[in-house]
Amino acid sequence: MEVTQLRCIKCGRTHEPTTDVLTCSDRACGGLLDVEYDYRSIARTVDRDALSASSDRTMWRYGVFLPLGPDSRRPGLQVGGTPLYRTRHLGRALGLDDLWVKDEGLNPTASLKDRASAVAVTRAFEGSFATVACASTGNAASSLAGYAASARLRCVIFVPSRAPEGKVAQLLIFGATVISVEGSYEQTFTLSEKAIEEHGWYNRNAAINPYLIEGKKTVAFELAEQLGWTVPDWVAVSVGDGCTIAGIYKGFRDLVQVGWLDRIPRLLGVQAEGCAPVVRALGTGRLEPADEDTLADSIAVGKPRNPDKAIHAVRASHGTMVTVSDDEIFEAMRLLGRYAGIFGEPAGVTGLAGVRRAFKGGLIASGERIISIMTGNGLKDIASGTRAVAPPARIPPEYEALEGVLRAAGIGRD
Amino acid sequence: MEVTQLRCIKCGRTHEPTTDVLTCSDRACGGLLDVEYDYRSIARTVDRDALSASSDRTMWRYGVFLPLGPDSRRPGLQVGGTPLYRTRHLGRALGLDDLWVKDEGLNPTASLKDRASAVAVTRAFEGSFATVACASTGNAASSLAGYAASARLRCVIFVPSRAPEGKVAQLLIFGATVISVEGSYEQTFTLSEKAIEEHGWYNRNAAINPYLIEGKKTVAFELAEQLGWTVPDWVAVSVGDGCTIAGIYKGFRDLVQVGWLDRIPRLLGVQAEGCAPVVRALGTGRLEPADEDTLADSIAVGKPRNPDKAIHAVRASHGTMVTVSDDEIFEAMRLLGRYAGIFGEPAGVTGLAGVRRAFKGGLIASGERIISIMTGNGLKDIASGTRAVAPPARIPPEYEALEGVLRAAGIGRD
Numbered sequence: 001m002e003v004t005q006l007r008c009i010k011c012g013r014t015h016e017p018t019t020d021v022l023t024c025s026d027r028a029c030g031g032l033l034d035v036e037y038d039y040r041s042i043a044r045t046v047d048r049d050a051l052s053a054s055s056d057r058t059m060w061r062y063g064v065f066l067p068l069g070p071d072s073r074r075p076g077l078q079v080g081g082t083p084l085y086r087t088r089h090l091g092r093a094l095g096l097d098d099l100w101v102k103d104e105g106l107n108p109t110a111s112l113k114d115r116a117s118a119v120a121v122t123r124a125f126e127g128s129f130a131t132v133a134c135a136s137t138g139n140a141a142s143s144l145a146g147y148a149a150s151a152r153l154r155c156v157i158f159v160p161s162r163a164p165e166g167k168v169a170q171l172l173i174f175g176a177t178v179i180s181v182e183g184s185y186e187q188t189f190t191l192s193e194k195a196i197e198e199h200g201w202y203n204r205n206a207a208i209n210p211y212l213i214e215g216k217k218t219v220a221f222e223l224a225e226q227l228g229w230t231v232p233d234w235v236a237v238s239v240g241d242g243c244t245i246a247g248i249y250k251g252f253r254d255l256v257q258v259g260w261l262d263r264i265p266r267l268l269g270v271q272a273e274g275c276a277p278v279v280r281a282l283g284t285g286r287l288e289p290a291d292e293d294t295l296a297d298s299i300a301v302g303k304p305r306n307p308d309k310a311i312h313a314v315r316a317s318h319g320t321m322v323t324v325s326d327d328e329i330f331e332a333m334r335l336l337g338r339y340a341g342i343f344g345e346p347a348g349v350t351g352l353a354g355v356r357r358a359f360k361g362g363l364i365a366s367g368e369r370i371i372s373i374m375t376g377n378g379l380k381d382i383a384s385g386t387r388a389v390a391p392p393a394r395i396p397p398e399y400e401a402l403e404g405v406l407r408a409a410g411i412g413r414d
Numbered sequence: 415m416e417v418t419q420l421r422c423i424k425c426g427r428t429h430e431p432t433t434d435v436l437t438c439s440d441r442a443c444g445g446l447l448d449v450e451y452d453y454r455s456i457a458r459t460v461d462r463d464a465l466s467a468s469s470d471r472t473m474w475r476y477g478v479f480l481p482l483g484p485d486s487r488r489p490g491l492q493v494g495g496t497p498l499y500r501t502r503h504l505g506r507a508l509g510l511d512d513l514w515v516k517d518e519g520l521n522p523t524a525s526l527k528d529r530a531s532a533v534a535v536t537r538a539f540e541g542s543f544a545t546v547a548c549a550s551t552g553n554a555a556s557s558l559a560g561y562a563a564s565a566r567l568r569c570v571i572f573v574p575s576r577a578p579e580g581k582v583a584q585l586l587i588f589g590a591t592v593i594s595v596e597g598s599y600e601q602t603f604t605l606s607e608k609a610i611e612e613h614g615w616y617n618r619n620a621a622i623n624p625y626l627i628e629g630k631k632t633v634a635f636e637l638a639e640q641l642g643w644t645v646p647d648w649v650a651v652s653v654g655d656g657c658t659i660a661g662i663y664k665g666f667r668d669l670v671q672v673g674w675l676d677r678i679p680r681l682l683g684v685q686a687e688g689c690a691p692v693v694r695a696l697g698t699g700r701l702e703p704a705d706e707d708t709l710a711d712s713i714a715v716g717k718p719r720n721p722d723k724a725i726h727a728v729r730a731s732h733g734t735m736v737t738v739s740d741d742e743i744f745e746a747m748r749l750l751g752r753y754a755g756i757f758g759e760p761a762g763v764t765g766l767a768g769v770r771r772a773f774k775g776g777l778i779a780s781g782e783r784i785i786s787i788m789t790g791n792g793l794k795d796i797a798s799g800t801r802a803v804a805p806p807a808r809i810p811p812e813y814e815a816l817e818g819v820l821r822a823a824g825i826g827r828d
Contacts, residue, residue, distance in 0.1 A: 057471060057495075076499060077755050081471075083492045083522075089566050106520055108497075108755065110793060130828050150755030152503050156825065161808060166796040172803035173792065175752035177823055183811035191811055195820075200828040338589035341491050341522065341564030378587065379524060379793035382580040389586035394575060397597035397605055406609075409591055411568065414544050414614040 002042050003067045006033040006210060009308060017067060019127030022209050032306065033210040035067050039257040048229055048260050057081035059115055059218040065254050067214050068122050075121040076150030077108040080218055084226040084371070090339035094356055098369040100232070101352070102223060103342055105377030109146040109170070111139035111298075111348075112219060112244060112375045116206065117147040119215035124202040130154055134204040135185075135192035138167055138298050139376055144204050145174035156201065158192040160185050164297070167380065186303070206243045207305030213247040220251025223371055224261060231261050233368035236268040236358075238350035238375060239278050239321070240299035242310030245269050248373070249313030265371075267319035268364070269310060270354030272296045272326065278307050279321045282314060295326050295384055298347035298376060320363060324353040330388040332356065333378070343378030343385065351375070416456050417481045420447040420624060423722060431481060433541030436623050446720065447624040449481050453671040462643055462674050471495035473529055473632040479668050480533065481628050487539045490564030491522040493532040494632055498640040498785070504753035508770055512783040514646070515766070516637060517756055519791030523560040523584070525553035525712075525762075526633060526658060526789045530620065531561040533629030538616035544568055548618040549599075549606035552581055552712050553790055558618050559588035570615065572606040574599050578711070581794065600717070620657045621719030627661040634665025637785060638675060645675050647782035650682040650772075652764035652789060653692050653735070654713035656724030659683050662787070663727030679785075681733035682778070683724060684768025686710045686740065692721050693735045696728060709740050709798055712761035712790060734777060738767040744802040746770065747792065757792035757799065765789070 006015040008024035010031025015021045017035065024031040046064050054061045059080030063070060084102045091099035107114035117140070124132050132148050134140060135158040148155035155176040159168060160183060171178050181188040189205070196203045206212045223235065231252075239245050245267055252264040271279050274293030281287040287307050292300040304310070314321055324332075329346050332353035336342050344352075352372045358364045378385050393409075395401035406412070420429040422438035424445025429435045431449065438445040460478050468475045473494030477484060498516045505513035521528035531554070538546050546562050548554060549572040562569035569590040573582065574597065585592050595602040603619070610617045620626045637649070645666075653659050659681055666678040685693045688707030695701040701721050706714040718724070728735055738746075743760050746767035750756050758766075766786045772778045792799050807823075809815035820826070 075755075076501070076503075078497045078499075085490060085492075087490070089490075089564075103522070106522065108517070108520065109757075110791075131825070146755040146757070148755075149752055150503075152753075154825065156820075159806070165800055166793075168806060169796050169799040169803065170757055170793070172806065173747060173751035173757050173799050174755055175748075177820075177825060178806035179816060179819060180806040180808040181811050182808060187811040191813065191816060194813055195816055199820075199826065202828075333587060334589075337587035338563055339566070341489075341560035341562070341588055343523075343560070343584055343587050377524075377793065379580075379584070379791065382583050382796070385583040385587050386579055389583065392573070392582060392586065392592035392594045394594040394596065397595050397601035399605065399608055402593060402605060402609055405593060406570075406591075406613075411545070411570065411591060412613065414616075 001067065001069050002037045002064060004036050004038050007036055009034050019123060022203060035210055035214055043258040052225060059118065062218050062221045065221065066119065067211055068119065069126060072122050073125045075118055075147045077147055079107055079114045079118040080222060082106045084223060085340060087340045090335060093335060093339050094359065095366055096359060096370060097367050100371045101336070101340060101342060102219065102371060102373045104219065104373060104375050105344060105348060109143045110377035110380055111143060112216065113139040113143040114147070115218050116212035116215040117143040117204065119211050120144065120202065120204040120209065121147045121151050121153060123211050124153060125151070127202065129202040131156060131199070131201040132204055133192060133196050133201040135189040140206060142167055142170040145171045145176035148176065149174040158188050160188045206241055213243055213250055216244055216247025217251030217254065219373065220248045221255065224252070224255055229260060231263055232265045232371045234268050234364055234370045235265045235373065236270060236351040236355045236370060237373040238296070238299045238347050239269040239271050239310055240301040240347065241304045242278055242306035244375065246306060246309035246313050249317060264317045267314050267317040268354055268358055269314050269319065269321040270350050271321065271323050272299060272329065272350065273323045274326065275300050275302060276323045277302065278304055278310050279323050281307050282311050282321050296329055296346035296350050298345065299350060322354045322357045324350060324357050328353040328357065333385070333388045336374070342374060344374045345376040345378050345381045346384050348374045348376040348378065415481065415483050416451045416478060418450050418452050421450055423448050433537060436617060446723070449624055449628055457672040466639065473532065476632050476635045479635065481625055482533065482536050483540060486536050489532055489535040489561045491561055493521055493528045494636060496520045498637060499754060501754045504749060507749060507753050508773065509780055510773060510784060511781050514785045515750070515754060515756060516633065516785060516787045518633065518787060518789050519758060519762060523557045524791035524794055525557060526630065527553040527557040528561070529632050530626035530629040531557040531618065533625050534558065534616070534618040534623065535561045535565050535567060537625050538567060541616065543616040545570060545613070545615040546618055547571070547606060547610050547615040549603040554620060556581055556584040559585045559590035562590065563588040572602050574602045620655055627657055627664055630658055630661025631665030631668065633787065634662045635669065638669055643674060645677055646679045646785050648682050648778055648784045649679045649787065650684060650765040650769045650784065651787040652713050652761050653683040653685050653724055654715040654761065655718045656692055656720035658789065660720060660723035660727050663731060678731045681728050681731040682768055682772055683728050683733065683735040684764050685735065685737050686713060686743065686764065687737045688740065689714050689716060690737045691716065692718055692724050693737050695721050696725050696735050710743055710760035710764055712759065713764060736768045736771045738764060738771050742767040742771065747799070747802045756788060758788045759790040759792050759795045760798050762788045762790040762792065
């Protein structure tokens with residue numbers, strides 16, 4: 001393992017990378033930690049060509065960049081190796097010459113969060129934990145539950161009782177112990193933190209655990225490799241807590257550190273207008289809690305817990321952030337479905353909606369190479385999918401009625 | 415292309431493999447066709463090692479076995495390359511030593527049907543069709559709509575108006591023209607056939623189009639390759655129309671024909687008790703329409719259109735068929751989720767339910783190597799997922815209430 005230490009991003013104090021250390025040990029600080037590596041040693045161990053020749057198509061092919069023992073037991077489910085599509089038709093519809101979409105909805109539990117959960121479960125093995133736990137209403141929870149099931153770890157999930165039935169079904173099918181809390185998300189989170197501390201479970205709250213970003217960064221490795229180790233102009237992604245965009249930055253930075261890339265692409269962070277505390281903090285320098293007024297539930301995070309890492313990622317990459325309305329998110333959902341055959345959940349297509357907004361606003365140019373990361377499958381939120389489209393034509397089983405509908409739709413003989 | 419001809423499975427008449435021929439041209443016969451290949455030429459063109467070295471992870475790596483020009487335009491979405499898991503925990507829970515699950519729910523539109531749709535859309539390109547069409551309530555329709563969108567082909571889908579909202583949402587997101595017919599599935603199908611003939615669209619009704627099985631057979635190629643070109647004892651899969659099991663048989667048979675395998679595994683076809691016309695026909699030799707009384711909607715096919723090919727597949731492989739109750743299907747859904755972290759729709763896990771039934775009935779032995787094909791993602795049918803499990807524990811946001819729940823569940827300190 002090439003990890004040297006964990007460094008507090010607030011006070012700079014360093015820590016040994018033992019399984020029980022998750023946040024800064026200085027009680028007065030308690031800051032988030034960042035995992036540091038010996039990049040010279042990594043660069044000596046492996047080169048791009050050797051890595052490209054690996055027959056392992058999962059994210060474990062990038063194991064040398066991960067904070068895990070090379071021989072540690074891994075969870076059963078595969079993760080990563082998702083397709084990167086050059087979406088020419090979609091690009092043409094938007095006026096963009098070189099638009100690509102990475103479909104993270106094809107991970108085992110249907111979201112990018114699987115990359116983080118796979119690392120969390122491996123760390124739990126390394127620390128001989130029997131139970132993993134987190135508070136979440138959505139993809140992080142279902143992802144952790146799936147990976148824990150495949151690894152036969154016990155899994156305790158805390159959800160606010162307003163959590164959508166569908167996402168709860170996924171948790172229960174994976175055999176998690178689901179605690180439905182009659183209270184706000186904040187109350188649910190607090191209860192989970194207390195229970196985790198009391199019981200000594202492994203903590204997969206993304207806000208706390210520094211290893212999760214290390215899993216998420218593998219999406220950047222895959223992107224770079226799928227593009228033949230070249231750097232795109234922009235990578236666009238939705239922002240909630242801030243961990244995903246921070247992970248993407250970390251991944252590209254790792255590749256620059258070992259000399260495989262010469263720069264980091266500009267990152268476009270996208271939030272929903274109705275819940276954009278990170279975008280505001282980028283402008284004002286001050287994080288203030290926001291309402292959670294958007295249908296993109298996976299990024300409806302009024303009090304993000306990782307804004308510093310997210311803002312650093314945007315600034316250090318010379319990127320920017322934009323907000324989009326829920327209508328623009330629905331429009332992105334339709335465009336992605338219609339022109340690329342990909343069905344994304346609202347937060348999943350928010351990055352694409354941001355690309356459109358940024359192009360219209362002159363922030364990005366039509367000739368630039370743009371990657372939009374689609375973070376979650378639309379099948380997770382059929383209700384929003386239904387809201388995004390007009391209902392179908394309904395007819396009696398008679399040929400004349402059909403002809404009328406087809407004529408109205410302008411559909412004739414081939 | 416290594417196709418020699420199409421042969422009618424009813425009267426034996428042969429046909430040229432032109433795009434406009436789908437069924438036997440003898441009007442009095444009208445039988446289904448089977449695609450035939452020059453296996454000697456295939457064996458001369460490629461060997462297993464060359465194929466295994468291919469960097470293409472999609473089903474197109476098996477292109478030499480497909481009825482498509484090697485340079486024909488392909489749809490944008492990737493297809494195939496799904497994971498095959500050795501599910502040790504699940505096997506142990508069932509008393510099986512060597513159980514594997516192939517997760518076809520990780521195809522782009524979340525079902526095995528993508529393999530057929532990818533071939534259909536490529537054939538439509540080859541014939542310069544502008545429109546593809548089919549009648550279906552489920553996975554075939556959403557799959558065709560997705561692939562057509564990625565290829566910018568027009569897509570017309572006929573569904574009975576009782577079709578579940580979720581599956582219709584997927585179709586509409588992909589921009590298909592959806593005709594909701596106020597009538598039975600039979601009336602819907604008949605209307606689609608008339609419209610397809612009148613307008614000259616490309617016909618993706620699996621009952622009719624002989625090329626769809628050619629796409630489905632690639633799941634057998636992948637299985638064999640993932641097992642290091644060895645043959646398992648059993649391959650289990652759910653049966654509706656009969657095309658999927660026929661495709662699996664065809665795939666293994668192709669590999670025997672070119673000398674890459676020495677035998678075909680025994681096929682276990684599984685139907686729901688409430689709709690098992692193929693199982694009955696296997697016993698009596700006579701196909702009689704059945705009720706469609708099962709929650710496994712994707713295999714609720716009372717009048718299957720491909721029973722002959724399905725029964726042939728079971729007999730020629732020295733396999734068998736079993737039925738399972740809806741309760742057994744729900745139990746399989748829970749077991750697969752809990753012990754493997756895979757969420758399947760009811761028809762998706764019916765093969766696994768059948769493995770359990772066959773093992774209990776002494777048809778298969780604990781030491782045999784068994785592959786269960788999971789045909790569709792559980793996120794397509796959240797309602798059934800919810801029915802399969804007990805609701806979560808609901809508590810006020812107080813630590814004492816939580817302790818009570820954890821004690822009752824037997825969960826303590828790690």
